[in-house]
Amino acid sequence: MSVKRDASGRQSIQVEVEVPGTVEEVWKAVATGPGVSSWFCPTEVEEKTGGVIRTLMGPGMESLSSVTVWDPPHRLAAEGPGAGPDAAPMTTEWIVEPLSGSTCLVRVIHSMSGGTDEQREQLEGIESGWPYFFAILRIYLTRFRGQPASIVRTMGQASGSTSEAWSGLTDALGMADLRKGARWTSPPGPPSLTGVVEQVDGHRQPYAVIRLDEPIPGIASASAFSMGDCAMVTIGIYLYGDEAPAIAARDEPAWQAWMKETFSVTP
Numbered sequence: 609m610s611v612k613r614d615a616s617g618r619q620s621i622q623v624e625v626e627v628p629g630t631v632e633e634v635w636k637a638v639a640t641g642p643g644v645s646s647w648f649c650p651t652e653v654e655e656k657t658g659g660v661i662r663t664l665m666g667p668g669m670e671s672l673s674s675v676t677v678w679d680p681p682h683r684l685a686a687e688g689p690g691a692g693p694d695a696a697p698m699t700t701e702w703i704v705e706p707l708s709g710s711t712c713l714v715r716v717i718h719s720m721s722g723g724t725d726e727q728r729e730q731l732e733g734i735e736s737g738w739p740y741f742f743a744i745l746r747i748y749l750t751r752f753r754g755q756p757a758s759i760v761r762t763m764g765q766a767s768g769s770t771s772e773a774w775s776g777l778t779d780a781l782g783m784a785d786l787r788k789g790a791r792w793t794s795p796p797g798p799p800s801l802t803g804v805v806e807q808v809d810g811h812r813q814p815y816a817v818i819r820l821d822e823p824i825p826g827i828a829s830a831s832a833f834s835m836g837d838c839a840m841v842t843i844g845i846y847l848y849g850d851e852a853p854a855i856a857a858r859d860e861p862a863w864q865a866w867m868k869e870t871f872s873v874t875p
Contacts, residue, residue: 610735611728619727620719621735625742626711627749634704634712635681637749646757647748647827647846648741661686666763666842673700690730696722714745733834740815740831743807744846747819747827752848757826758856760845762863764871765838773839774814774832780870781830781843783808783816792818798866799859801828801845824851841871 613619627634637643644651644663652662659675673688676699685701701717718734720727748757766773778784782795786805794801803820815831826847833840843863847856 611731616721618719618721619731620717621731622715622717623735623738623742624713624715625739625746626707626713627746628711629749629753630710631681631704631706631712633753634714634749636754637745638702638704638714639680639684642756645759646752646755646848647745649761650759655680661688666761677701690720690727695730696720696727714742736813737831737833739809740813740817740829743809743815743817744827744829744844747806747817748846751819752825752827752846755848757846757848758852760847760856760860760863761842762860762867763840763842764867766832766841766871768839770813770832770834770839773841774810776871777830777832777841777843778816783830786816799823799862803828820845820847823855824849826852841867843867 611619611621629637637647639653640655641651641653644653650664654660654675655678657675657678659678661673661675663671665671671688673686675684675686677683677685681704683701683703685699687697687699690696690698697720699719703715703717705713705715707713716738718731720731766776775784783792786792786808788805788808790805792803792805800823801820802822803818806817806819808816813831813833815829818828820826820828824847826845829844831842845863
């Protein structure tokens with residue numbers, strides 16, 4: 609992994625992605641509550657220095673941070689607690705850099721002081737997760753830019769390693785042999801979804817992202833990751849358009865039930 613350490617011992621990671629859109633459009637997607645909630649997790653942002661950023665990562669997993677730099681449409685920095693009761697604070701910085709051809713480079717930097725092995729491992733885990741969400745961001749800005757999302761999200765705990773959890777999830781979803789560009793339809797059991805595979809990555813934090821056309825336009829995503837000593841699996845579905853709120857409300861209980869039957873649902 610690419611954790612860097614400066615002379616003071618502060619450790620940091622940096623992940624970046626090129627996305628379509630003007631700097632104002634991309635800033636809205638990565639630095640405002642409605643924008644972040646349309647491709648990441650439900651988020652509220654007080655758009656000012658000293659404002660609070662509140663992100664709901666999952667059941668009982670609320671993240672709070674305070675804005676330390678608010679410089680639209682180019683730079684946002686915030687500080688919040690690290691993982692664990694004795695963890696040092698973590699600084700998160702978002703930078704949007706306009707490129708030629710109506711595209712932008714989005715860069716996220718996470719850093720912590722202290723230089724411990726636990727902090728390095730935490731930063732490595734965060735780094736491995738961003739390619740998954742950046743794949744969703746790229747599709748959002750390409751296909752659904754500026755549209756609000758209705759989100760269906762469910763998470764479960766699997767036995768074995770992350771790799772074994774991913775195999776179990778992809779087998780259950782009929783994704784085991786999918787390749788980019790292939791069409792996918794959800795198997796019998798969960799609510800019906802159909803779309804085209806945009807990206808699959810089976811490495812350290814494996815994931816698949818699918819652009820949906822049925823039941824309505826949207827994005828479906830699946831991933832496996834480690835959390836402490838556990839292997840976790842997650843499904844995220846982002847639906848767009850006038851019908852999205854009703855369909856998400858209708859289908860979320862069924863996806864929760866499917867996850868509960870297939871894996872152990874987190875509390």
